[in-house]
Amino acid sequence: MDPTLGYAIALGGLFLSLILVNLLHVNRLTYLAYFPSFARNYLHRAWRYLIYPYLVHRHRFLPPFTLADLLSQLIYIAGNSFCLAYGSTIEKAGLRAGTLSLINLTPLFFGPHLSFAADVLGLSLGALRNVHRSAGLVSAGLVMFHTAVAIKSRTGFGLSSIKNVSAVVAGSALGLAVLLSWPPFRRHLYEVFLRFHQTLALLVIISSWLHVPSTRLPRFALYISFAIFGLASLADGWLLVRRSVALTRRKDSDGPRVIEIFKHQGNSDKTPIQLTLLLKEQLKMKAGQYINMWIPSIGFLSRIQSHPFVVTSWTGKRQSYLEFVIEPRGSWTRKLHSRAMTVSGQNGGVHRVFFTGPHGMSPPVDEYEYVFMVASGYGIVAHLPLLERLVQGTRAREVRARRIRLVWEFADVGRSTN
Ligand SMILES: Cc1cc2nc3c(=O)[nH]c(=O)nc-3n(C[C@H](O)[C@H](O)[C@H](O)COP(=O)(O)OP(=O)(O)OC[C@H]3O[C@@H](n4cnc5c(N)ncnc54)[C@H](O)[C@@H]3O)c2cc1C
Numbered sequence: 001m002d003p004t005l006g007y008a009i010a011l012g013g014l015f016l017s018l019i020l021v022n023l024l025h026v027n028r029l030t031y032l033a034y035f036p037s038f039a040r041n042y043l044h045r046a047w048r049y050l051i052y053p054y055l056v057h058r059h060r061f062l063p064p065f066t067l068a069d070l071l072s073q074l075i076y077i078a079g080n081s082f083c084l085a086y087g088s089t090i091e092k093a094g095l096r097a098g099t100l101s102l103i104n105l106t107p108l109f110f111g112p113h114l115s116f117a118a119d120v121l122g123l124s125l126g127a128l129r130n131v132h133r134s135a136g137l138v139s140a141g142l143v144m145f146h147t148a149v150a151i152k153s154r155t156g157f158g159l160s161s162i163k164n165v166s167a168v169v170a171g172s173a174l175g176l177a178v179l180l181s182w183p184p185f186r187r188h189l190y191e192v193f194l195r196f197h198q199t200l201a202l203l204v205i206i207s208s209w210l211h212v213p214s215t216r217l218p219r220f221a222l223y224i225s226f227a228i229f230g231l232a233s234l235a236d237g238w239l240l241v242r243r244s245v246a247l248t249r250r251k252d253s254d255g256p257r258v259i260e261i262f263k264h265q266g267n268s269d270k271t272p273i274q275l276t277l278l279l280k281e282q283l284k285m286k287a288g289q290y291i292n293m294w295i296p297s298i299g300f301l302s303r304i305q306s307h308p309f310v311v312t313s314w315t316g317k318r319q320s321y322l323e324f325v326i327e328p329r330g331s332w333t334r335k336l337h338s339r340a341m342t343v344s345g346q347n348g349g350v351h352r353v354f355f356t357g358p359h360g361m362s363p364p365v366d367e368y369e370y371v372f373m374v375a376s377g378y379g380i381v382a383h384l385p386l387l388e389r390l391v392q393g394t395r396a397r398e399v400r401a402r403r404i405r406l407v408w409e410f411a412d413v414g415r416s417t418n
Pocket residue numbers: 125186187188189190191290306307308309310311324325326327328329330331332333334381382
């Protein structure tokens with residue numbers, strides 16, 4: 001069997017098993033119960049070294065990563081290198097690199113929003129972002145290798161054929177997408193980055209289609225990407241419509257709407273606001289989940305933007321009111337801040353809201369005896385629903401927690417008087 005086919009099957013199998021485990025609601029911690037006790041202890045100890053300590057902490061130019069992250073990247077790169085090298089010549093490896101890059105592109109087309117894909121796979125948003133990042137980098141590396149071998153083994157490379165032009169476009173678009181994803185570029189103009197990134201992705205997939213031969217595997221990898229992206233977009237769109245059915249322009253419609261945007265009087269432009277939504281139907285969610293919110297009336301560009309926010313008012317029951325604490329950071333949140341009122345019960349003229357969710361994995365706080373929480377600044381809001389879950393769970397004797405510690409670091413801007 002061609003190793004690239006084996007690789008495609010293994011990758012597909014990995015993602016399908018993640019979906020299956022998630023659909024069957026198998027709690028990953030309960031796997032451990034099936035292991036003998038010495039193996040459980042060994043695994044716990046290994047986790048302490050692999051998963052918890054960071055090799056590189058949060059950095060301006062690099063995302064944080066652990067030993068487990070490093071090992072999984074090495075295994076991923078080794079798998080690809082093996083497929084290139086196995087029973088191969090340099091020309092064959094060059095061709096395989098092209099096919100492998102298309103196979104590795106598949107996880108990059110898991111849908112228009114990573115939130116939905118993360119929910120289906122049962123991964124956290126951060127974990128899926130890591131997968132996305134690694135797949136993009138490895139694909140780009142394989143394309144470079146494919147190009148280098150093609151240049152070396154051919155005498156001329158004319159730009160008269162569509163096949164060659166599309167190769168240049170696909171390679172450049174992928175390279176640019178990887179370069180511009182570097183945190184210092186991405187962070188500053190996030191919305192511009194996101195739209196440009198999506199345009200480049202479209203360019204990569206269309207030009208790859210024009211470039212690849214119509215042999216089975218490369219084309220099949222593209223079909224899979226199209227199919228996954230199409231299905232995920234439909235499901236995401238359906239969720240948006242289902243949650244926000246009132247696709248009417250009437251402000252008094254029964255769709256989800258903002259009923260309050262509140263800020264304290266005299267507070268600076270940097271303090272967060274409280275936003276309350278009234279939903280059209282009650283929603284059941286887990287503690288710590290978030291929604292992707294889209295409020296077209298905030299401004300012209302907000303028509304094409306959605307932003308994620310954690311629901312701070314988790315009650316443990318189905319709820320029609322959702323509360324959020326939103327810190328002004330960039331243009332969208334600042335515009336929202338400018339609409340906030342200093343009297344309660346006012347919505348500053350902001351009405352209709354569209355949203356998808358609830359999204360995200362709820363941290364299993366009820367399964368631990370010792371809970372240690374760390375927050376800085378307004379990051380504390382993400383902990384509020386988890387604390388509520390611990391309080392409710394303790395009363396109902398549903399949680400195992402015996403000791404809870406919360407460390408909260410915040411800047412105390414004191415006033416000095418002379
Ligand atoms: C899962 C999740 C939950 C969040 N919960 C809260 C919360 O409860 N309260 C709160 O104040 N903030 C929360 N945030 C951050 C909030 O989404 C951003 O501050 C907001 O989107 C900034 O938008 P902006 O246009 O004002 O600023 P921008 O200048 O456009 O963005 C500032 C930064 O916010 C992030 N960001 C912007 N847009 C998005 C997006 N569509 N998707 C993901 N990240 C984005 C980027 O890292 C960007 O660098 C959360 C973020 C995530 C990923």
